[in-house]
Every structure is written in structure tokens, then in C-alpha cells.
Amino acid sequence: MIQVTIDGRKTEVEPGTTILAAARQAGVAIPALCHSPLVEAYGVCRVCSVEVDDGRRRRIVTACNYPLQKPLEVHTRSERALRTRRLVLEMMLARWPKVEVVRELAREAGVGEPRFVHPRRNENPNACILCGLCVRLCDEGVWHHVLAFEGRGESRRVTTPYGDQPATCVGCMACASICPTGAIHFTDDPNRPADAERIRRAGAELTREVVMLDRHQCHMREVGTAHLTEIMSDYDLLPVHNYRYGAHPDVPKIASDKFKAVFTQGVADGCSLGCDMACAKAVDGHVLRTGPDRGKAVVVDGPEYETVSCAGSNLGIFEPWAIIEINYYCDHYGVDTISFGTLMAFVMECYEAGVLDRERTGGLDLSPGSIEGTLEVLHQMARGEGFGLIAGQGVRRMKRIFAERFGADPAYLQDIGMEAKGLEYSGYICKESLAQQGGYGIALKGPQHDEAWLIFMDMVNKQIPTFEDKAEALHYFPMWRTWFGLNGLCKLLWNDVEPEDNATSGAPAKVPAHVRGYCEFVAGMTGREVEPADLILQSERVYNFQRVFNLKMGFGRRAHDAIPYRAQGPVTEAEYLSRQERYDRQLKEEAGIDPAPLTLDERRAALRRYREGRYEQLLDAVYKRRGWTRDGIPTLAKVRALGIDRVPGLVELLQANGVTE
């Protein structure tokens, strides 16, 4: 620590602390204009000039960018310091006499009418004063580099490349919100919102949080969702070897730092107007080792967490290049990386269990971890030939094909085939979270995590212990997340960055300040005031309508919310033994069954009965909370309350399916 004395007050600071930060710590105010915690110190306005004395000499420095390295005396109000600041402000006032922030600082410094006549005197109260905050924020904070200085001396001004509307600007308005004079205006409102300024205010706050807080929170801007890989492994939630296990010693080989090292693109890609989160990452110059583009250097969009988990650890593949190559060819062929990874994991377990062999795969070795085999199946899928023609039909159809053609046990295939409603599971182990089992199982379009991600609330925090608690969470969160889809908005800005005071908000899991921000957005867009409950109601109408639509298409009953046992508990002996202490303890403490006298098979069977019974109880509780029948169909009372009974044919459809109330 270094001891500094500022206007006679002593304070201790870490080496490298600036005089400005040290002064604030000591309770001494130093005026500053071009300074902001959002960007690196710049020292251009010189309004924060102070006098320092290191024992050998006294001199004037700018407080915002002077790093303290040795004991020093700082004088913020010495005659020389005040004279310097006054001169700086007098010159600024001569050029921009009507700009309020300049007038205010000049007044505080005791500067009267300027003695000079500036040749570029500008009477505009919103004139640009060349502080550079906008240029630096766009460059350092937003990473878009849309703004820059042009010209020198008196001709210096802030502009965009060639003065044109830059294609790379996502309209985040960070520049306008940091500008101290109001010089930057956004005028392009193609959607004609009722109150554009209200939307901008809400957006500016989110931009501030992303730029300021992400580096301490999720690092979405550095590695995107890939930051989750090692975290999920820490919590035993990362799918490994077809969802058998939740962690693996080789995870460090595919951890986020490995991808960060190869990510070459990381600016916001403009997918969402005004968003600075820049979660999308890309790898430039990946040289393909397989397939039709072998030898070419390509750009790969990703990989994200779901690709790393489903098409990496879930296949026993711990080579970043292989995951990037799978990512590339999935995109190239138009195949979803989650579905491909999860169906390949099923294939590999079948190969390991003897359901498949080289003869049945057309000579391919599809043992867990086989990179060559995985990529070859992907290429065959795209060409519609060989084993790829079978694999490409997905887990649900493969279960039937393997049973019919290869004589495999259908019950075993059902247990290990990670699909529901025909869709492959996404990348989270949910065995220890009953609520998430429901989140996946009841999800309208199949087991994806976009409706509900409740594992931490349920398994780690133990905030929703009862069936009713879980059912309430399985009401609120799916409705809330559905709302993003309804409005074409992304969920990441809701809870992948959070306000500093979210911890004390009373309901941190819901991030109330951000929910309020979305209400501001809706009100600013439509001109109608809304409360959070209004947004949930919007979703509830659509969600229930979708459930009825599923019913019409043959997917909307309790039977369709069934999930494979692999999603609920350990299917194989090896799985049970890998977490035996946990399972034995649960049998004893939760199910009230003493495992000691039981064989391993008996323990597995007992645990299965217990867990499957609880899943059915969960369905009962969720259906009740949602106003559905025990068969999982919205009741007539519910559709009437939501006002969707007016949809032609809807009530008749429910009645034809036995709904009477």
C-alpha cells in the first residue's frame, strides 16, 4: 500500500490507483469532465488538473490518469492547481458558452466572462465538447469502433467512417447516454414507438450493466455461453456419455479458456437492436480436416455451451478442434447441434452396449469418444446414405428401428434414448432436479431449456421443496420465458447480467429490476402502461393455446409429458455405483427405504419406483396450478378465463377430448 496525502488528508491505496480514485476514497472532490468508470482514463479535458509534490519537485498532472506508485502529496486547491483549472475552463467556456456542463464547472471554479474570443465559438447548448467519452465507450465498452475523431486542432470533430450511417452500429445508444452535453441524438425509429425516449432510458441502463458488470459476472462478452461448461461440470450437471454422468476429468480440455483462445470474433452481431452483450462468438481460419470442404480455412459461428456439451462431453469428445468442426458442418448442413449431439450420444451408448456393431453401422467404429465416426455419421446424414440415413431420423425413430431390425430391448432403448415429444434433450443433467425434469418433460415443443431452467433453484438452493412450490415455478418461469418469444426479444439480457443490487431485490431469481425494464419497454413501444402480471397473462393465453394446438396435433396429453428414465435417475449399474452414496442416502432419507439389506438391482428398482412416482405427483401439481385436467388439457374454465375460447373450434376440440368443465 502507498500512503498519499491529499489536501492534508492521509489515505492508503494500492499501487496504480489514480489520484482521482484516491481522492474520492479520502473524501476530496476533484472536478472531472472526460472521466467515466465505463472507460479507461484519458486526461484530455484537463479539468481534473491538480498539483503534486513528490519531495523533489512540484508539478501539475491530471488526476484521472495519474497512477500512484510512491508516497505523494497532492494539492487539489493550491493556487497553481486552481489557476490551471480556471484557464482550461475559461477556454472551454469561450468556445462553448451555452453548454450547461461547461458553464456549471466554470461557475464552480470561479470563472467569469472569458477574456478570449474563440474563432470557433459555438452557441449551441448541446454542442460536442470533444471529451471523447462516446468514442472511447464505443471502442472499449461496446467494442464496435463506430465513432472516431476526425481532423486536427480547431477542425477536430467526432464522426462515423466517411460520415455515413455505419452498418456495424447496433443502435445501443451508449454514446448518446454517456454524452455530457446531449450532442448525440438518435432519430431513426422505424418502429414508430409511442415514447422512444422511455425505451432509450431503459436500454441505456441495460447497456451500462453489460459494459460495467459482465466482466465480473458471466463473461458473456468474452466467451459467450461457453462459460458454462466448467461450471456445469462443477455441479455434476454437464452431460457426459449420453447423460450418464454430470462431470468428467477431461472437462478442462474443453473449458471456456480453450475456446476463448481461438475465438477471433466477439462484437455484438446486431441480432437484437441495441444489445451490447456480444454473446455470439466465432472462430476464424479453422482448417477443416474432414468432409467436402476438407483443407479449407473457414469461419465457424460458435461454439456455444450447448454445442460444447451435447456434441462434446456427451459424446466423450474433449478436443476443441473436433467440436468446432462438428459445429461448422452442422451449420453447413442445416443440422441442429443439440439434436445431433444427443442423437449421436444415444448411438454411441447403443454401440457400447452391443445394440450396434461395425456391421450395422456400415463399418464405422462409433464407440464413445470417436471423433472420426461422429463426423462421418454427420457427413452421411447430409448425403442421406449409409448409417447416417438411420441416425438422421433422430432418437425417437432410431429406438423403433433398433428394436425392429436389430432385436434390441425396446424398454432399454426407451430408458436411455434422451428424447420426449420426438425432440432430443438439451445439455443439462436433470436427475437431481425434479422441477427441471418437469421443465423438460412438460415443455410444449419438447425437452429444451428455454421454457424453464430451475436446476439451481431446486437442486442447489432448495428454494422450491414442495410439489406446490415446484408447480408455481413451473407456472411462472415458462410463462415469463414464453413472453420473450412472443415479443421477439432475447432472454439473455434478463438474467445473464444482473443489477448490482439484485441480491437485495426480494426476489433475485426473477431479477425484478429487469422485469420492470421490460414493462418500460412495452409501455414506451405501445403507449400503454403495463405491470409484470400483464406480461405473464399475455404469455398464458398463448401458452395455453399452444397446448391445445399440441392436442390437436396429437401431442397434448399427459402421456406426451412422459420422459425417459435416464432423465430421472440412474439406468445402469455403473451409473448407480458412480453416485452410490447419494442414491443410497436418498433411498434411506427421502424414500424411507433402508438400502442395506437390498441387492444393487433391488436398490435401483426401489429408487426408480420412488422417482417415477414423484414425477407423476409433480405432473398432478403442475396441471392443477395451470388450470389443466389431470390428463394435462386446459379446462373449459381456463380457456374462458383467458379469453381464448373464442378461437373457432377450440372449445369443440376440448370437448371432443373429454373435457367437460
Place this chain on the structure above:
Amino acid sequence: MTLTVNGDPHTCGEGLTVEGLLREKSFSFPLRVILVNKQVVRREQVPTTVLHDGDVVEVIHLIGGG
């Protein structure tokens, strides 16, 4: 000493800090709220807050997932 962590007993050595507890439990997810005996522990207090026998610790993980 014994703590209660998210409702479960957790046995650990004397002098454990909140940061040490997070490490022991492999609680690596960054978006979380930590309460010791119902009092919020702020981010900057995590390394220096020492736990005591009988403390009730809640490490509320906020929702993650794509």
C-alpha cells in the same frame, strides 16, 4: 465446526471464510446471492467474511442456462 448450507449440514474447519466455503462446495456459478444468518454478504466481503459454528448460510444461485 458445523454450518447449515442451503438447508444441509456442512462440516468444515475453523476459520473458514465464505470464499473458502464456496470452493469446498464447488459453487463456481458467478450469479449468486450469499446470506449468512439472513444478512447479505456483498461481493467484496466474500474473501474476508469468516464463518462460525452454527452459522446458517444460503448461497442462492440465480437462474442460469441458455
